[in-house]
Amino acid sequence: FVSILHILFASSISRNHHHGFLFFFPSSSSLLSTVTTLSYLLLLFYLMVASAWMDGWMDGSPPKGRPFNLAASRSRVPCPTAKMEALASPILMIVSDLDHTMVDHHDPQNTSLLRFNALWAADYSYNSLLVFSTGRSPTLYKELRNQKPILTPDIVIMSVGTEIMYGDSMTPDEGWEQQLNNGWDRSLVVEEAANLVELRIQAETEQRPHKVSFHIDKIQAPKTINFLSERLRDRGLRFKIIYSGGADLDILPEGAGKGKALEYLMHRLKSEGRYPINTLVCGDSGNDADLFSVSGIYGVMVGNAQEELLHWYDQNAKENPHILHASQRCAAGIIEALQHFNFQPNVSPRDIHTSLVGQKKDDFSMVGHEVVEYHLLWERWEKAEVEETDSNFHQLKEALAPDSTLVLPWGVEVNPYHAIEALRSQYGSCKGMQYHIWIDRVRMMHIANGKWVVKFNKWKSTVKELSCRMTTAVLQLKPDAPNGVYWTHIHETWLEGYSGSKNL
Secondary structure, three states: OHHHHHHHHHOOEEEEOOOOEEEEOOOOHHHHOOOOHHHHHHHHHHHHHHHHHHHOOOOOOOOOOOOOOHHHHHOOOOOOOHHHHHOOOOOEEEEEOOEOOOEOOOOOOOHHHHHHHHHHHHHOOOOOEEEEEOOOOHHHHHHHHHHOOOOOOOEEEEOOOOEEEEOOOOEEOHHHHHHHOOOOOHHHHHHHHOOOOOOEEOOHHHOEOOEEEEEOOHHHHHHHHHHHHHHHHHOOOOEEEEEEOOOEEEEEEOOOOHHHHHHHHHHHHHHOOOOOOEEEEEEOOHHHHHHHOOOOOEEEEOOOOOHHHHHHHHHHOOOOOOEEEOOOOHHHHHHHHHHHOOOOOOOOHHHOOOOOHHHOOOHHHHHHHHHHHHHHHHHHHHOOOOOOOHHHHHHHHOOEEEEEEEEOOOOOEEOHHHHOHHHHOOOOOOOOOOOEEEEEEEEEEEEEOOEEEEEEEEEEEOOOOEEEEEEEEEEEEOOOOOOOEEEEEEEEEEOOOOOOOOOO
């Protein structure tokens, strides 16, 4: 069975675009004669199931073929993603705010964010969970993802902890929503707030079922909050008011907030046997304070943390060795925290110019680093950030098997080992430009004898365009390859809405 699988993987790759499954077809009639129809159909079915499972790795739909979870059913919580199902205990769960924490809006090159992306994609994407906890509504969250090179999280907590969603499909957690209904009457909140001229209603997209949001001048905030709190208590409401950023005021159910949402999520993971070994929370503003109050976590307040969070830190956590006030801004501060708490690995591939692939002790890490480092070297070649030497170009070319195949997004099949020669003349073509390549949604599966199927999204951004190639590759671990890994087959398809120029 395994031998036949090897033969099929050595053959050319085709993709059924309608169903999204990978099919491996023999390349000659003589090969077909050696494989019985039954064996071929069994193999084909196996690969279809494997690819379908990988496609669902980050999908929020209920995974098929899993034991029925009575506790989850009773609480009406949707099944987690296939990735969450596969992780017995995540090595690390990072729970990070977005604006001015993971994302630095004062860094047009997105330097620290891209450093974090490379580290996560190479070392953590297969054994850890990435959670974004943001004050943004789903609408503004999607806008930010179109503006900045943000990774696809496994879970996103939105609207200041009033919504929890899973996977690419952003499947809502209905159990959390029902829990927030206790003692909450949104219409009464709106009615009382309308009597205060100091409160200026935020955009309609920011008004959510369990969140009413306003702008307020900093000097008016303390008095207004006290008066509004009295009025809402008089109406018998169970609520909380969160003031952050010196300008934003959110009214939520009493049991809501980023911290409460995280506690709910961690309790759920624990009840299902998937409690993270370590959890690191990251924030910069007042609405992140709740995160640092959750028990059993590590925390980092990034170097650019705002006044209200620093005040909370001085009053509540200055002597807590598990909470760090970083010296560096935003995502750089998150990497600083990984190093401070000695979470390993903690060095981004973007911070070094030598390969880490061969230094990795397990195959998952080798494959993850190869995918990230190969495309990073490609970017550096075009930006002239490495020397124009045969040795550097050799690393790009010799990682490709001589008989490898590449199906480009526009339907043309080439031999990349030969086609990549065109890249030699492109050295420095993007020097000094806003040009980046980053890898997202890495999913990998070991097949047999050092052969791996890897799926990932390859993003390219320039001043003129943002494109994304959904990529499926077959990689072979071999000691004589430059980094111990050969690329044997690559198939690319444009992500809908993000097609780009016709080049390698």
